[in-house]
Amino acid sequence: STSAVQAQKKIGNETDEQKAKRMEWWKDARFGMFIHWGLYALPARHEWVKSNEHITNEGYQKYFDQFNPTQFNPKLWAKKAKAAGMKYVVLTTKHHEGFTLFDSKFTDYKATNTLAKRDLVKEFVDAFRAEGLKIGFYYSLIDWHHPDFTVDAYHPLKPANNDENQYLALNKGRNMANYRKYLSNQVNEILTKYGKIDILWLDFSYPGKHGKGKDDWASVDLLKQIRKLQPGIIVDNRLDLDDYADGADFETPEQVSTDALAKFKGKTWETCQTFSGSWGYYRDENTWKTNKQLLNLLITSVANGGNLLLNVGPTAKGEFDNRANTALDSLGIWMHANSSSIYGCTFAPDKYKPTPGTQLTYNKTGKKLYVHLFEYPKDGKIVLDGYGDDVIYAQFLHDNSELLVDKDKSTSGSLVLKLPIQKPNFQIPVIELSLK
Numbered sequence: 001s002t003s004a005v006q007a008q009k010k011i012g013n014e015t016d017e018q019k020a021k022r023m024e025w026w027k028d029a030r031f032g033m034f035i036h037w038g039l040y041a042l043p044a045r046h047e048w049v050k051s052n053e054h055i056t057n058e059g060y061q062k063y064f065d066q067f068n069p070t071q072f073n074p075k076l077w078a079k080k081a082k083a084a085g086m087k088y089v090v091l092t093t094k095h096h097e098g099f100t101l102f103d104s105k106f107t108d109y110k111a112t113n114t115l116a117k118r119d120l121v122k123e124f125v126d127a128f129r130a131e132g133l134k135i136g137f138y139y140s141l142i143d144w145h146h147p148d149f150t151v152d153a154y155h156p157l158k159p160a161n162n163d164e165n166q167y168l169a170l171n172k173g174r175n176m177a178n179y180r181k182y183l184s185n186q187v188n189e190i191l192t193k194y195g196k197i198d199i200l201w202l203d204f205s206y207p208g209k210h211g212k213g214k215d216d217w218a219s220v221d222l223l224k225q226i227r228k229l230q231p232g233i234i235v236d237n238r239l240d241l242d243d244y245a246d247g248a249d250f251e252t253p254e255q256v257s258t259d260a261l262a263k264f265k266g267k268t269w270e271t272c273q274t275f276s277g278s279w280g281y282y283r284d285e286n287t288w289k290t291n292k293q294l295l296n297l298l299i300t301s302v303a304n305g306g307n308l309l310l311n312v313g314p315t316a317k318g319e320f321d322n323r324a325n326t327a328l329d330s331l332g333i334w335m336h337a338n339s340s341s342i343y344g345c346t347f348a349p350d351k352y353k354p355t356p357g358t359q360l361t362y363n364k365t366g367k368k369l370y371v372h373l374f375e376y377p378k379d380g381k382i383v384l385d386g387y388g389d390d391v392i393y394a395q396f397l398h399d400n401s402e403l404l405v406d407k408d409k410s411t412s413g414s415l416v417l418k419l420p421i422q423k424p425n426f427q428i429p430v431i432e433l434s435l436k
């Protein structure tokens, strides 16, 4: 409603300049790690397994009883994320299953009551902070375990035929006002027990019949509470608040194709993506993105002025599996050589048109333009059309080896660079252009 939107406009009374300052590190970072970890790693067939298979709390209890991540060492996770070139991390402190990785005093359904007997969030925060990454918490608005969370379109107990009478019977005694209090209490816990939290990634609203939106979460009050507890925090746009001018800070296009990212150019956004289809560990899934597809996602996100939040689903033992480690290592090789074409970069001004088969990223200082060679020219030549006169120097980014100009072919406004016929040993080599 308009009043709710107007009310949430009053949050913080932040000026555009203050908001830009608050978000500057996040926009410069460009690349983060998402981590989906919970009891669903035990069945290992998608984090929605409880809803997908209509499993009751009693049926799901065996995962709580078995959860014992003996190999959990977040220091290793943090080193992997850092080596891959990721600057921030977002961990599921609680996903829709309702199980908290943190020691909450408002529930017994928590990691400290399992064989783990550890506050996994505390160890996670310490480890990633020690490696210099900014800390983000994902927190599910949805909770399929809580007795007061009403049965809705996604709930494991949802009546098979959407029968209204069954919904009424199932929801008898469930009280969303109690749930809202629980939600507010746990958000208070995660934002007060672990020091400065840089990002809060709330997930997700689905307003409408048998859905849940801003009134179910009391989104306006919740956002005020969040900003009061952590004034510099960056919050995503999934509280069902219409206007993100003063409410949410960024849009969250999820699992979108690289072609679809262009429509977000000029906005503030982060695309979240998986290596495969599932966010949680999925043992038998074999549709994994190739290294080139992952690099394409990262480069195309920055080339359109956005961030990439790339997800890992650790195993129930507490480890990144080999597929994830291989993907992270290959990203790290490319980032080690080419990260300056990512950090502090955004989309290039219109006058710089990408030549076919390339994508451009542009450092916010305006002094560097990067040409990402998705296709490597067979004749070893690349034409910079329309802005050749702006270029004062050209080199490969990975080894700073100069790229010479084909003076015969270069005309005013264009520049023809001579590349080695043999493509350098990178999936997507990058040319760094120094601009006047």
Ligand code: FHN
Binding pocket: 047, 048, 203, 204, 254, 272, 279
């Ligand atoms: O339902 C969740 C899903 O499990 C996952 O957490 C993604 C990540 O953005 N968010 C929701 C689907 O949009």
